[in-house]
Amino acid sequence: MDFGLTEGDSGVVARATGFARQFSETGGTPSWDQWGDGGWTGLCLPGEFGGGGYPALASVLAFEALGRGGIDRGALFALGAHLFGCSMAVANHGLAEQKAAWLPRLASGAAVGALAFSEASGGSDLDACGSELVAEGTGYRLSGAKTCVTNGSIADLFVVLARSREQRSPFAYSMVLLPRDTPGLSVTPIEGVRGLAATAPAEVVFDDCPVAESDLLRRGDLGMAQMLDIMRWERSCILAGSLGALQADFERVMRHLSERGRHQATDHALARIRTRIEAARWLMLQAAWRLDQSGSDLLQPSMSKLFVSEAIAECTGELRRLVAGAAWRGELGLADALDDALALLSASGTSEVQLNTIASQIGSGL
Ligand SMILES: Cc1cc2nc3c(=O)[nH]c(=O)nc-3n(C[C@H](O)[C@H](O)[C@H](O)COP(=O)(O)OP(=O)(O)OC[C@H]3O[C@@H](n4cnc5c(N)ncnc54)[C@H](O)[C@@H]3O)c2cc1C
DSSP, X not given: OOOOOOHHXXXXXXXXXXXXXXXXXXXXXXXXXXXXXXXXXXXXXXXXXXXXXXXXXXXXXXXXHHHHTTOOHHHHHHHHXXXXXXXXXXXXXXXXXXXXXXXXXXXXXXXOEEEEOOBTTTBTOGGGOOOEEXXXXXXXXXXXXXXXXXXXXXXXXXXXXXXXXXXXXXXXXXXXXXXXXXXXXXXXXXXXXXXXXXXXXXXXXXXXXXXXXXXXXXXXXXXXXXXHHHHHHHHHHTTHHHHHHHHXXXXXXXXHHHHHOOOHHHHXXXXXXXXXXXXXXXXXXXXXXXXXXXXXXXXXXXXXXXXXXXXXHHHHHHHHHHTHHHHHTTOTTXXXXXXXXXXXXXXXXXXXXHHHXXXXXXXXXX
């Protein structure tokens, strides 16, 4: 399939490979300043606000190259949450003043973004959102709490899903832009997570936070539609770094097995893993390509999230089985790979949530 990549698109992938090399040689992880200096914090944000202006497909390929080049999967997930979750929400749904206020800082990495939708009582179920906006004077007050928020410990801007107490209709949701220094907003880092440790996750509490009408991501009750649109970006793009890292893991395991002497059992396992990686990759690229074609459905993003996250988890488990002793000794760079892969299964909506979406999109005649 010809996705119509331009020279510029291919160039950014080559640049990602070079950027990753600097860090894989030293074993370090880029700081937010380094992400910003490299242009990665604004990769697909509009050029007029200092972004790279790259399409979703080129962005996904660049993330894949960063992961294949050895950048930590948690750091890439955090960058993805900043870019595809928070910053693209502002770019695609923000008012002109909101874009002018936030996008240049988000694009340069001067501000870090987070998307806060999960709640302890509801988890992946967006309908269970209990954070409430209550009208007061010309504005609102926000109360509630979000959990597992990627970048929550360090974010300068939170894009928050909340519902309106006054209107309990299914459409009565708003997306709110909350700067870190909003009175009543507090953050508690979540320590000791298993998997994707570099995501700086946090619990975020809103205690009667003042919210002006101009802090709503566009006015009106379009919050749930906006949230689902934001999810299209996140689900289509955020796993690209981890899929790239899996490709590198696969190459290392294959080299290791080749040195030790391969046989049919290991060859069949490698063939199955390679085929799954390829299938996952095409589904992910197709979902990103459809974003660039202004596709508006959630079917491709959810199919991609479901398949890619499960492929990463299953292939990583299989790779570890193939080199069990070496992996257990912490060799071949697989020490954290399985925990990282398992965390991806519930990030951006669990598999069950993706299945709900896919089933609803393909109709009820199953
Ligand atoms: C690495 C990582 C990063 C994350 N980043 C963020 C972030 O940036 N922002 C944010 O807001 N959240 C984030 N989350 C939270 C994530 O989106 C989930 O909401 C959270 O993991 C809840 O976990 P859960 O689904 O297992 O829990 P629960 O929602 O309690 O679900 C328990 C089980 O019930 C199933 N289930 C729940 N609802 C339904 C339903 N309607 N139909 C069928 N089955 C259902 C789930 O699939 C799961 O198997 C992140 C999570 C992880 C692991």
